[in-house]
Amino acid sequence: MLTGHRTWIFDKKPVIISTGTVVGPFEGKGNLARDFDLIHGEIWLNQDSFEKAHQVMLEEACQKAMEKANLQKDQIQFFLGGDLINQITPTSFATRTLGSPYLGLFGACSTSMEGLALSAFLVNYNGAKYILTGASSHNAAVEKQFRYPTEYGGQKPPTAQWTVTGTGVALVSPMGKGPQVTSATIGRIVDMGLTDPFNMGGAMAPAAVDTIEAHLKERNVDPSYYDLIVTGDLGHIGREVSLDLFKKHGTPIKEENYQDCGLLIYREGQPVLAGASGAGCSASVVYGHILNRMKKGELNRVLVVATGALLSPLSFQQKESIPCIAHAVSIENGGEEQV
Amino acid sequence: MSNKKKKKLTPVQQEYQAFQDQRETKRPVFKNCMKAFLTGGIICLIGQAIQTFYIYFFDFTDQTAGNPTVATLIFISMLFTGFGVYDRIAQFGGAGSAVPVTGFGNAVISAAIEHRTEGFVLGVGGNMFKLAGSVILFGVFSAFVIATIKTILITWGGL
Amino acid sequence: MIFFWAFVIGGLICVIGQIMFDVFKLTPAHTLCTFVVLGALLDAFGLYEPFIDFAGAGATVPITSFGNSLVHGAMAEAEKHGLVGVVTGMFEVTSAGISAAIIFGMIGALLFKPKG
Amino acid sequence: MDSVKNQSTSITNINAKKSINQTTANQAKELVIKRDDVTGVRGVNTNKELLIAIMVPQMDRFQLKAIEKSVKEELTKEYPDYKVQVSTDQKMFLELDILERKLEKGKTGEKELKKELGNIKSLMKEEA
Numbered sequence: 118m119l120t121g122h123r124t125w126i127f128d129k130k131p132v133i134i135s136t137g138t139v140v141g142p143f144e145g146k147g148n149l150a151r152d153f154d155l156i157h158g159e160i161w162l163n164q165d166s167f168e169k170a171h172q173v174m175l176e177e178a179c180q181k182a183m184e185k186a187n188l189q190k191d192q193i194q195f196f197l198g199g200d201l202i203n204q205i206t207p208t209s210f211a212t213r214t215l216g217s218p219y220l221g222l223f224g225a226c227s228t229s230m231e232g233l234a235l236s237a238f239l240v241n242y243n244g245a246k247y248i249l250t251g252a253s254s255h256n257a258a259v260e261k262q263f264r265y266p267t268e269y270g271g272q273k274p275p276t277a278q279w280t281v282t283g284t285g286v287a288l289v290s291p292m293g294k295g296p297q298v299t300s301a302t303i304g305r306i307v308d309m310g311l312t313d314p315f316n317m318g319g320a321m322a323p324a325a326v327d328t329i330e331a332h333l334k335e336r337n338v339d340p341s342y343y344d345l346i347v348t349g350d351l352g353h354i355g356r357e358v359s360l361d362l363f364k365k366h367g368t369p370i371k372e373e374n375y376q377d378c379g380l381l382i383y384r385e386g387q388p389v390l391a392g393a394s395g396a397g398c399s400a401s402v403v404y405g406h407i408l409n410r411m412k413k414g415e416l417n418r419v420l421v422v423a424t425g426a427l428l429s430p431l432s433f434q435q436k437e438s439i440p441c442i443a444h445a446v447s448i449e450n451g452g453e454e455q456v
Numbered sequence: 457m458s459n460k461k462k463k464k465l466t467p468v469q470q471e472y473q474a475f476q477d478q479r480e481t482k483r484p485v486f487k488n489c490m491k492a493f494l495t496g497g498i499i500c501l502i503g504q505a506i507q508t509f510y511i512y513f514f515d516f517t518d519q520t521a522g523n524p525t526v527a528t529l530i531f532i533s534m535l536f537t538g539f540g541v542y543d544r545i546a547q548f549g550g551a552g553s554a555v556p557v558t559g560f561g562n563a564v565i566s567a568a569i570e571h572r573t574e575g576f577v578l579g580v581g582g583n584m585f586k587l588a589g590s591v592i593l594f595g596v597f598s599a600f601v602i603a604t605i606k607t608i609l610i611t612w613g614g615l
Numbered sequence: 616m617i618f619f620w621a622f623v624i625g626g627l628i629c630v631i632g633q634i635m636f637d638v639f640k641l642t643p644a645h646t647l648c649t650f651v652v653l654g655a656l657l658d659a660f661g662l663y664e665p666f667i668d669f670a671g672a673g674a675t676v677p678i679t680s681f682g683n684s685l686v687h688g689a690m691a692e693a694e695k696h697g698l699v700g701v702v703t704g705m706f707e708v709t710s711a712g713i714s715a716a717i718i719f720g721m722i723g724a725l726l727f728k729p730k731g
Numbered sequence: 732m733d734s735v736k737n738q739s740t741s742i743t744n745i746n747a748k749k750s751i752n753q754t755t756a757n758q759a760k761e762l763v764i765k766r767d768d769v770t771g772v773r774g775v776n777t778n779k780e781l782l783i784a785i786m787v788p789q790m791d792r793f794q795l796k797a798i799e800k801s802v803k804e805e806l807t808k809e810y811p812d813y814k815v816q817v818s819t820d821q822k823m824f825l826e827l828d829i830l831e832r833k834l835e836k837g838k839t840g841e842k843e844l845k846k847e848l849g850n851i852k853s854l855m856k857e858e859a
Contacts, residue, residue, distance in 0.1 A: 161728070166573035257729060266570035267729045268537045269587065270546025270553050270562050271643050272488075272636065275481040310469040311476070313640070319476045358479045388547070391481065483637045492633035493626035496677070500625025503672035504618050508821075517822035517854055522675045522684075523711035529676065530712065534719040540730030551632030554643050555650060556625065556676045561716050568720035569727050580724045588716065590644050591678065595651040596705060599685035602659045603701045606686075607693040616789040668795035668819075 121335025124302045130451060131240040134293035136404035137181030139174045141256065141282030144401070147383040152405035153283075154181045160257055160282055168207055171200065171255035175211040178284045179249055186247075186288050193217040194245040197236050198286070199228040200253050201396050202262060207253065217249070226350050227304065227425030228252040229285065229400035230444040234301035236289040237446070243291070251286025251404070254395035263314070263430055276316035278352045278379060279389035285400030287408075296411045297451045302332035304443040306427070314433050318355025318379075318391055321424040324441035325351060326362045329422055332445045333368070340370045343447070344416045347407060349399035349423035350379035352392030378402035399423040408448070417450045488550050495545065495552025503529055503556070526557050533561035538569065563587040617671045624666070624673035647678050654682030684708040753834060755813065759783060759806055768798050773827035775834065777845060781806065781813040782852075784824040795819050818855060826851045 118126045138153045145156035155177055162170040175198070183190065196212050199205045199222040212219040224231040232250035239245050257267045259280040265271045289298065307324040325348050333340060340346065351359060356377045363370045378399045379392035403421050410416045424443040433439075465473070506528050510521040536542040542562050546553045553559055567586050571579035585592065628650075635646045657663040663683040666674040674680060685705055692704020706713070756776040763772045763785060771786035783806065787798055803817040818824075830847055 167729075168573075261570055265587065266566040268540060268543055268562070268566035268569055270537075270542045270549075270559060270566075272546055272550035272554070274483050274637075308469075309472040309476070310465045311473065316480060319480055322476070323472060354476075354480055358476055361475070361479065485634070485637045488637055489630045489633045492629040496629025496632075497622040497626030497673075500670075500673045500676045501618060501622045503625070503676035504621035507672050507675075511822050512825065515822075515854055518671075518820045521822075522680075525672065525675070526712045527715035530715040530719050534723045538723050538727030549629075551636050551643075551646065552626070552629040554647065555629045555632040555678055557678060557681070557712060558676075559643075559647070560678055560681070560712070561719065564716040564720045565723040566729075568724040570729050572724045572728075576724070580721065584717070584720050587644060591647045591651055591681070592713070594648040595655065595682050595685050595709075598652040598655040599682060599689055599705060600701060602655050602686050603689035603693055603705075604698065606659060606690060607698055607701055611697065620789065665793040665795065669789070669792040 120300075121331070123305070124300060124332060124335040125234070125238055125241075126300045126336070127237050127241040127298055129241045129291055130297040130299055131237045131289050131291055132293045132295045132297050132451075133287045133404075133408065133448070134290045134295045135182045135185035135288045136285065136408055137178035137183075137185070137251075138285045138401045138405035139178045139181070139283065140397075140401055141174075143256070143279075143387070144281060144283050144382060147387060149382055149402065149406045152409050153401065154178070154405070160255070167255055167258035167261065168202060171202065171207040171253065171258045172210045174255065174282075174284045175200075175208060175251065175253045175286070176214050178251060178253070178286045179211070179215055182249060182251075182286050182288045186290075186293075188247060188288070190216055193247050193249050193288075195220060195236075195239065195248045197222055197232040197248060197250040198252055199223045199232070199396065200255075201225060201259050201280075207255070207258070215249075222252075224423075224442060224444065225425030225427050226252075226254075226394055226396050226398060227423040227442050227444050228396045229349070229403065230301075230421055230423035230446045231303075233287060233289070233298060233421075233446050234303065234444055236287075237298035237301060240289050240291050246290060248289045249286055250289060251284060252396040252400040253284030254280055254282070254397035256280045256282040256395070259395060273390060274315050275390050276313070276319065276352075276354055277390045278317055278350065278392050278394035279383070279387075280395035281382060281393045281398040281401065283382075283395075283397035283401035285397065285402070285404035287404050296408055296448045298446060299449045300332075300336055300447045302328055302335065302445040304328040304445070306440045306442055308438055308440040310438045312433070312436065312438050314428060314439065316354065316391075317350070317394055317426045317439070318352035319358055320439045321426055321441040321443065322351055322355040322358040322362065324443040325349075325355070325422050325424045326359050326366070326368075328443040328445045329363075329370075329420070330366065330368055332420065332422075332447075336447075340368065340374070343418045343420045344374065345407075345418075346370065346375050346420045346422065347381075347403070348375075348377045348379075349421075349425070349443070350392065350394035351377045351424060352379045352394065354391050355424070356380065381406065396425075403448075411448065411450055414450070418447065419449070420445055420447045491548055492550045492552035495549025496555060497552075499529075499553065499556040499558055502532075529556070529558050530561035530565075533558040534565050537562050537565045542566070560588055560591060563591075620670045621673035621676075624670035625676055626673075628673075628677040628679060650677070650679045651682040654679030655686045656682075658683040658686040681709060681712065755781060755810060756783075759810065762809065763802055763806070766802070768794070769802070771824070773824050773831055775827055775830050775844070775848065776813065777841070777848065779814055780848065781810055781815045782823075782827060782848060783815070783817045784827045785817065785819055786824060787819055816852070816855075820855065823851065823855060826854070 692700030
């Protein structure tokens, strides 16, 4: 049901019945290692290219999610997902293995929540019984495409962020046990004219603020309604900038209830500069860490705001600014199991 | 950013950029310069050592020793790039590792290694110079212009 | 003594590069292109050779010397063959650097895999 | 490296009596070392040629080519009968140093000396 301009309230409360998260070695050394289903020891995953490794990671995550929910491949009705590589080939190729009907998405690093919002919408209106949705990224594959060859010696400024090698998928269903998707706010493009591809956080912060404020207003709730508002990959700079923007706009968001996936995933001292980024960042942290905490009852209401910078190497070279977007999805613990 | 570019921005964008600028982590310019000095200096020092070695033990003069020195440095650069060390050095040294010829070698070699998965012809061959190509282009073209002007001046201007 | 100056001059050239990175926010590619053109220009006025005499590898190892030796090669041939020499002599001096980069690039691609 | 540094502050006089007469080279060295912008000299002569390698203090190396030229002019004026060659190249200095020592020991004959000089000269002609 549409509320306001761009918020959907899901009255049937679709359930995330299971998740699958797979990450690389660098993430395995981070803070959240215990929350991931599978941690690979090396970034090649025994494949002969980074792109194939990227694809395999997604296949494994889907497998994990289906295993946990006791489902077979042919029971999955739709797959909604995407990644950052040209024409989202890793996701498309992984879905070729999966064999289910497939809707490819691109929202850069906001793909995870774009997929979850759409899946919840489809499920809410009886469009499907089981939908798999997810997003993934592979550090080396993304670096290769967006920046320089991985072994090239280019100094990254302190504003740069580290692309996560990781993937997270969620199985959404109208019934079952698990955290429920209660509402979603679709973001609009916010472009503040920033052009520095090594400062994504600063570019994306206004988009996150725009979506969060719209969500709170249209859903008519106070920020304190949520135990946690978690952004996708704003990093240190984006988080700080967005907090100051909230202050400026008079939105009472408490610093301790406002976190960022890009800051949660890595340990202090890992050389990631301003934090993590990548489509797999919010996907793996939310579907791994955040949902685990919800299942344990540490968190009951969470608003996930995945942020994306919609640039390409081409647009950057043509001196275009960086358009940004953020999608918000609220995930809440339901009282009792739905049937 | 130039003023011309700024004029195209809306007031809201300008306001946000100023806002963002205050919060952006500043690049530690002085510290980076020190690191670049150290890294670049050491690479040149190694270069000098190699050059002296070639002069003392082979038939190379001050003039001709430059060539084997450059080749040797690029060879070392290949090893460091291949073993995944050069990008670490570069994160520390910045321009200190990019400006010496080893940085040129690194740009060629890293691209070659990276695109091996696309095959040797289209991958390695097609991408080898995707970073270093511009250096060659601008070097050659500017040298062409300069040498042409100079030659014309010498021939007809009696310089 | 030459070792000391190779270190200092080489280091200082890199500092200029770092300033171009950090203060003028140029990409590495833009910085290096600027350096090469600068090297060629300095040689046009005969200013780069004394630098090499003074600092040795401190002046020949940075990429500026690439522009310098391109002009050098071109000029040496131009003295013999006129304007045609500008084109034919271009790579006379710099061939070592470029051929080394190509050869070791290929060997690197055969031997190594990116480490990520 | 160190050995050259020490040598560079001095000049060596080769015994004139042994094998080939090196008086001209010795005199030329005495003359050149008096200059402020030269710290070391090596040189050898045949009956037609005079080869001199000089070392220049670090701070004067910016004017390396000019110094080379002026030393050459000075020597050409002094020894008009000889074909004078002056070099600031480190390699030349090293090679002449080796040759001087051989001459000092008196083991080098005239033929051999000419051959060695030919080698050194061809080395110098190679463009970078």
